[in-house]
Amino acid sequence: MTAERFDPASADGRWQAAWEEAKCFEADSASDKPKTYVLEMFPYPSGRIHIGHVRNYTMGDVLARYHTMRGREVLHPMGWDAFGMPAENAAMEKGVHPGGWTYDNIATMKGQLKQLGFALDWSREFATCDPEYYGHEQALFISLFENGLVYRKESEVNWDPVDMTVLANEQVIDGKGWRSGAEVEKRKLNQWFLKITHFAEDLLEGLSTLENWPQKVRLMQENWIGKSQGLEFAFDLSNGETLPVYTTRPDTIFGASFVAVAADHPVAQAVAADSTQAQDFIALCKKGGTTAAELETAEKLGFDTGITAKHPFTGEALPVYIANFVLMDYGTGAIMAVPGHDQRDFEFATKYGLPIPRVVAVSIEEADRPFAGEAEAGDGVIVNSDFLTGMAVEEAKAEVITRAEAGGWGQGTTVWRLRDWGVSRQRYWGTPIPFIHCETCGVVPVPKDQLPVKLPEDVSFEQPGNPLLRHPTWKHTTCPKCGGAAERETDTLDTFVNSSWYFLRFASQPKDKPFDAEEVAQWMPVDQYIGGIEHAILHLLYARFWTRALAHCGKLEVTEPFASLFTQGMVTHETYSRKDGPREVYYTPAEVERTGTGATLKTDGQPVAIGKVIKMSKSKKNVVDPEDIIRDYGADAVRWFMLSDSPPERDLPWSEAGIEGCGRFVQRLWRLFAQCGNGGAGADAEQDKALERKVHQTVAAVAEDIEALSFNKAVARIYELVGAVEKAGASASRSEAIRKLVLLVSPMMPHLAEEARAQFALGTGLVATDAWPQVDPALLVEDEVTIAVQHKGKLRDTLTAPRDASKEDLEALALASEKVQRSIDGAEIRKVIVVPGRLVNIVT
């Protein structure tokens, strides 16, 4: 290696090996240093590392390295969220085993992560498909079962009749299976559920303690949990039965003009039993699509059952309809309809000519004002409502609930949008649910000493359906209770279960149990969790739930797993395409030559259209492979790019020019470091006070920026300091500045820092485990400051004054300015505002 250029191809690997050799990043749970747990969402091993992973892990890495330098014991682990459908799809398409495919991908991606020099504790690495991991997961699942948090229930699922599997809602596109294209059927299956609703209130309340989570994520979870309060009461029906309904607006009860039930409601089913017309209507309701656009435009449709419901106060007979807009799985599946004050009810009443009474108005005088073509759902005063008339909305709600409870026909109720979590999947590549079905003993958990229940290796994917179900021997076993012949559960767990507790296993990995509570307590909660916004609801809610559930079972002390959450933006790139008839053909950035304003295809030199800057995706081919750019520019340039310019929560536009600039900066730093090593050091004994000040200010500011995850600002500060050091004349101060600069850039560019220190004798030992430079608070403030002088709020001049100059002195200095005097032009000075150390504003 010459001193001319930094050569990442040679240096990167050497330093990665040196860190590994010195076990720099292995976290010690027994250490008495203060502890920090930095975690990025672990990746799914899909094949290769994506640029989004690089951005995510670079951010975490800067934090981990920084905190290590600040003397903390840092846990920064990595592993693999390795179960899931892509492995089974690969098995079907390529005839490989899901396990083999997954572990191959892990090997590839681990190699790629290592090339980036991340300060990860690889000694704690695991994949969720390791039998050891999922065995512990099975034990935890049984513990939840024993604590009443697991149950089985018959439930409706999306069934793909061709693939013979259950589909998630997201996999149903226009009513068809996303893979097979077959019409999806609703099927009732016995499914395993986790009782997340038991913690609904707690999960909701916990959100308010998560001050270091993005408000957006907290709101999304709040909406998802969806707490609503109202009245549940029963109508007496004309057929002698009772019909419970739920409403959040009991105050509008005198405005009810009809009652509606969902198509799947027992009342509807009973009517349909003797009416083909009702059957047809119910079938029509079920056919409707569920996409947002369809729902928005869907007409409100109803079927009059001929039954009536008796109003609890007026005794009036309200017609009961089957309606397509009433949902079976919310509330009681039946509603009292108040057309005047609910838009859906309004549309329905308008269509079927039902009365639309007003029971809320802006004032008593407005009690009979007609509606202007739509319902009025707002606040106001109750009118036309007997004993409620004149009350405010909230007051009336309370009054109706009180009377309903006193009369014994209804009660105040809280309804949640949150549903229990169905975790059964009819798939092979997941954690086998550790239960046995025995004809005599029922459902029996597998004894813990028989865990893990391992997946069989010899499976085939040539036929559709769950390989576990048709495996010749796997499911046959004996009942742990009675010893008789029995069958294993063939469902596996939703992959979100795997990622709901992995952070605990990273913190503590005993052989004989999932984790050790005391060791976990050393690290948890995670101090900083970083990942994509796409996990705002499911993963993050499930992880919060599991942590609570395990605490509920006495296995943990903490309830909130992630003290701080950061959601990073995506990496974007412009697209390149050409029209080929009706089809748009896309090209990768590597196939395209970017000219000043346009772009041409390298193969034929003809222009291609430059499209919008959007998220990198395979379909639009606007992707760059991290391995290519690491090879071309080195790990540090790539890392530096990931941190530069865009604030980390926003999207980062990838550009060739940008990465080239980062590559140039790496070399520029190298030349600066080289100067210090090549006789520049101490060439002049003079002190450079201004430079020292700049160094201390930058060290303090960069630390602050890193702690706030404002990496783009830290980067800008470093550029400024580098510029200042380059310009400064030789001095002991300058040499010292360069030594400190090595430390300062090391969290972002660790390879360059190590190589420079070693090559140019800029310190001893590894930079990675060295201490962050000390800051002298006295050097953070300047002796002299620039004061802005304004006349009526407009800048007229600037002047230099001592930092602690008095108000009087500043005022005098300002008035002495020729420019200021010219602006004032003899006008009478009415007021002078002086902000010491900042500005003087003269008001005339």
Add this chain to the structure above:
RNA sequence: GCGGGCGUGGCGGAAUGGUAGACGCCGGGGACUUAAAAUCCCCUGAGCUUUGCUCGUGUGGGUUCGAGUCCCACCGCCCGCACCA
């Protein structure tokens, strides 16, 4: 529809209510070189009658000595949820 966020040069973006545009990219000019690359230096919001002045942070108002920042209304874009009673 409901909820949330964001609008600053050619681009990414800085800016505790106090000098708008730090820092980077692009672009222009120059130095070095036989030449290129690399490197270094200078310029780079708009306009004007250019020692300087005026305008300028989506639009229109307001509060303030002073507003990119605070308040009100509007326009545009992005994200999430959604027939949730």
